[in-house]
Amino acid sequence: MNANLPPPAAVQQLHHYAYRARDAEETRHFYEDILGLPLYHIIQSDYVPSTGEYCPYTHFFFRLQDGSFIAFFDLGDDVAAEPSPNTPKWVNHISFRVNTVQELENTKARLQAHGIEVLGVTDHHIFKSIYFFDPNGIRLELTAQLADEFEMLQESKTAHARLAEWNVRKEQWRKERASGQAAAPLKPQTNDRPEFVPPAS
Numbered sequence: 001m002n003a004n005l006p007p008p009a010a011v012q013q014l015h016h017y018a019y020r021a022r023d024a025e026e027t028r029h030f031y032e033d034i035l036g037l038p039l040y041h042i043i044q045s046d047y048v049p050s051t052g053e054y055c056p057y058t059h060f061f062f063r064l065q066d067g068s069f070i071a072f073f074d075l076g077d078d079v080a081a082e083p084s085p086n087t088p089k090w091v092n093h094i095s096f097r098v099n100t101v102q103e104l105e106n107t108k109a110r111l112q113a114h115g116i117e118v119l120g121v122t123d124h125h126i127f128k129s130i131y132f133f134d135p136n137g138i139r140l141e142l143t144a145q146l147a148d149e150f151e152m153l154q155e156s157k158t159a160h161a162r163l164a165e166w167n168v169r170k171e172q173w174r175k176e177r178a179s180g181q182a183a184a185p186l187k188p189q190t191n192d193r194p195e196f197v198p199p200a201s
Contacts, residue, residue: 016061016069017094019138020081024058024074026135031070034114035107037062040069064096072136080136093139095129101144104130125192126151165189 021027031037040063046056056076061069083089098104101121108118108130120130126147133139147155169189176182 013066014068016071018059018071018073019136021060021072021074021136022078022080023135024060024072027072027074028060030135031062034110034116037064037070070094083137089139090131093131093141095141095143097143097145099144101128104128104142104144107142126155162190 028039032039039060041061043059044057045059046054048055048057058074058076059071060074061071063069084092098107104121108121111118111130111132116132118130118132120128122129122131127143127145129141129143131139131141166188170186173182173186
């Protein structure tokens with residue numbers, strides 16, 4: 001590591017996630033009218049500032065309570081982003097925090113009243129969640145935190161050791177796979193959710 005490098009920036013909070021939207025109004029209706037996130041900012045151009053390439057777009061932002069945003073690009077072609085072909089639909093998602101489990105229940109009722117399928121309320125022990133998809137196929141999660149700051153601090157003290165153990169096991173799995181001994185994906189060393197293991201037959 002270069003000792004002359006400046007220190008990393010103190011990253012304060014998420015500024016925004018940005019995704020492709022099939023249609024700006026469809027997306028606005030979902031995020032503003034149903035989820036209650038106000039439309040806050042729009043950028044429109046024919047050229048992409050970072051790359052200089054020609055690609056007309058409308059870039060629009062919805063504001064969360066902490067000042068961060070979720071944003072979208074409508075490229076004017078009515079085409080939706082395609083899901084990743086090698087990744088299950090439940091993996092890539094955005095989770096937004098709400099204050100209470102009652103707010104999860106209320107939002108679930110609002111979504112279902114608009115014909116949107118909702119999974120949950122799911123108990124993750126340190127938080128509870130509901131899951132649903134936006135009009136662009138993006139999986140969203142609303143989360144109500146149950147664990148307090150002390151509990152989360154205790155969790156943070158074991159995170160590096162647990163990941164290091166996973167990394168050692170994964171390196172061994174890679175060697176076994178390369179030699180033809182391992183075909184199945186590597187399972188974690190710990191099952192933090194034993195209630196979801198199907199009973200032995």
